[in-house]
Amino acid sequence: MALSFLKKVFTFGKDKPIEAEPAAEPPVDEVLDLAESAFTPEETRAIEAELEPGLREDHLPLATDPVLAQEMDAGDGPAADSAAAPELAAETAEEQEHALLPPTEQIGDLGLIPLSLLEAEAEDSAVEESVTPPSVPEPVLGLAEGKSRGGHLPHKGGDQAEQASTSASTEVLTTEEHAASPISPLVGEMSAEPTEGGRPAATLDADQLSESAPQAISPLEGEMPGRAEGGDSSASTTDAAEPQAAPILPKGFATGRAAVEAQPEAPKQKLTWFQRLRQGLARTSSQLTGQIAALFTKRKLDDETLQDLEDLLIQADLGVETALRVTDTLASERYGKDVTGEDVTRIMAAEITKVLAPVAKPLQLDLSHKPHVILVVGVNGTGKTTTIGKLAAKLSGAGLKVMLAAGDTFRAAAIEQLKIWAERTKSDIVSSKLGADAAGLAYEAFEQAKLKKSDVLIIDTAGRLQNRTELMAELEKIVRVLGKLDPDAPHTVLQTLDATTGQNALNQVEIFRNVAGVNGLIMTKLDGTARGGILVAISAKHKLPVYFIGVGEGVDDLEPFEAGDFAHAIAGIGH
Numbered sequence: 001m002a003l004s005f006l007k008k009v010f011t012f013g014k015d016k017p018i019e020a021e022p023a024a025e026p027p028v029d030e031v032l033d034l035a036e037s038a039f040t041p042e043e044t045r046a047i048e049a050e051l052e053p054g055l056r057e058d059h060l061p062l063a064t065d066p067v068l069a070q071e072m073d074a075g076d077g078p079a080a081d082s083a084a085a086p087e088l089a090a091e092t093a094e095e096q097e098h099a100l101l102p103p104t105e106q107i108g109d110l111g112l113i114p115l116s117l118l119e120a121e122a123e124d125s126a127v128e129e130s131v132t133p134p135s136v137p138e139p140v141l142g143l144a145e146g147k148s149r150g151g152h153l154p155h156k157g158g159d160q161a162e163q164a165s166t167s168a169s170t171e172v173l174t175t176e177e178h179a180a181s182p183i184s185p186l187v188g189e190m191s192a193e194p195t196e197g198g199r200p201a202a203t204l205d206a207d208q209l210s211e212s213a214p215q216a217i218s219p220l221e222g223e224m225p226g227r228a229e230g231g232d233s234s235a236s237t238t239d240a241a242e243p244q245a246a247p248i249l250p251k252g253f254a255t256g257r258a259a260v261e262a263q264p265e266a267p268k269q270k271l272t273w274f275q276r277l278r279q280g281l282a283r284t285s286s287q288l289t290g291q292i293a294a295l296f297t298k299r300k301l302d303d304e305t306l307q308d309l310e311d312l313l314i315q316a317d318l319g320v321e322t323a324l325r326v327t328d329t330l331a332s333e334r335y336g337k338d339v340t341g342e343d344v345t346r347i348m349a350a351e352i353t354k355v356l357a358p359v360a361k362p363l364q365l366d367l368s369h370k371p372h373v374i375l376v377v378g379v380n381g382t383g384k385t386t387t388i389g390k391l392a393a394k395l396s397g398a399g400l401k402v403m404l405a406a407g408d409t410f411r412a413a414a415i416e417q418l419k420i421w422a423e424r425t426k427s428d429i430v431s432s433k434l435g436a437d438a439a440g441l442a443y444e445a446f447e448q449a450k451l452k453k454s455d456v457l458i459i460d461t462a463g464r465l466q467n468r469t470e471l472m473a474e475l476e477k478i479v480r481v482l483g484k485l486d487p488d489a490p491h492t493v494l495q496t497l498d499a500t501t502g503q504n505a506l507n508q509v510e511i512f513r514n515v516a517g518v519n520g521l522i523m524t525k526l527d528g529t530a531r532g533g534i535l536v537a538i539s540a541k542h543k544l545p546v547y548f549i550g551v552g553e554g555v556d557d558l559e560p561f562e563a564g565d566f567a568h569a570i571a572g573i574g575h
Ligand SMILES: Nc1nc2c(ncn2[C@@H]2O[C@H](COP(=O)(O)OP(=O)(O)OP(=O)(O)O)[C@@H](O)[C@H]2O)c(=O)[nH]1
Pocket: 041, 045, 378, 379, 380, 381, 382, 383, 384, 385, 386, 387, 408, 411, 414, 461, 462, 463, 464, 524, 525, 526, 527, 528, 549, 550, 551, 552, 553, 557
């Protein structure tokens, strides 16, 4: 099925084949190498969690700034350090050298914090400004020389942050630049963990570690040994030289390494997407088939059973229209005769297939547009960003040049999430700072995609409830603004629907269709405890194409929508 999609992608626009990129790229930005991301969706969620506003303070760079750290230690500022803090002056050469490293080397995970967040913090910047002396070398963190990166500069202290926020607010990251991007959490490892006193702990290399290991790793002794070498340490060295008595542990403990018995690894069986779909729809199907079986036990088909069946089908969200189709067909075939539950589920699957077949269409790309613009809309959490990542993976995997636009300017995590997807899928990305005008960003992204001759531009939008009039008006504005650059744009307005939502999804489609001109659907989370019946009701009512279904959080968990598969899964019938 993925094949048919790819075939579509490739056959599409045959009269205007995809041209090779001209040698000279438009001067969008500097070009850097792309590194493959190793993020799993779980890691993505972890990053999201990390970026929750409530946790923001954890990332403030105060304790990681070496200069600040020294100030904090000494209490009186850097000038007083050597005199007032002899202990600090007596630190090892490695530590001192480390403390002099530019902050880049030390602020690690700050790379995850967009400037916008830091700007929000800048209101409390009295502290930050007072602790960031001008002599400290600039952090680099993947920024090209002298170039401002709008919303994604890491912390730089008051002035520089200010400057960054007033300069270009939109960031364009080409595929080549992802590797050096400050957002990459891979770069985010702290090279020196701050200690309690705010001073970075020394970083040990492998040799140092092996030297220090016997001393440092002795939790059973309960305390760190003193400095055994150098200086006048006769008292402590005498103690250290004496043989240590073996600790007497309470019952139930033992010393030494626990033997780990090698376990034969059980072969991991990955479910096929259809199995996941079946699993996701299991609640719907087992409830439905159980009730149908109970209804048709040793009963001839009469008006009463037909009415009961109709009620069951409506309760399963299939909608009145489909329920009537099933009961009418059943009545015409078996009225007055014995009917089994299997007869009914078979007819039900056939009728549902008939409703869904006309909407099971491939996502048509008109590549003559350069770019074909896909606007992705939907209620919060329905899977827009994840679906965009999955689509980008398919398209760029097929050789198309994809650009993503982080139009969800409401959530910092959404911007970062999309950047990770861009990196993973080797797509370009246009983003702006938190709270930026989404329509402006969409316009800018469209211009950039034209400049770079992208084949497809996929624009993410903030999730919004369909009853939030002002947010729906913003969506209308995005559509309007895109139309200024191309009257046919956006060429596809894709709505994501969460399969765990019931009847409300019908209303969501109704309103998003009216406001944003939705012309295609993707149902996500069909691997969860889905209530997929609603897609049948939506298809019967709106007849909008359903392009794909989401059957997991992974990059490959997006399958072309197949009417028969879906209908069989709802009816609980295997392949
Ligand atoms: N199980 C499963 N989870 C999914 C699927 N699609 C998305 N998700 C998860 O649903 C959650 C929300 O997905 P997002 O892509 O962030 O949704 P969104 O619509 O962009 O969210 P907002 O930006 O808040 O509107 C994430 O945890 C995703 O991993 C799917 O097909 N199956």
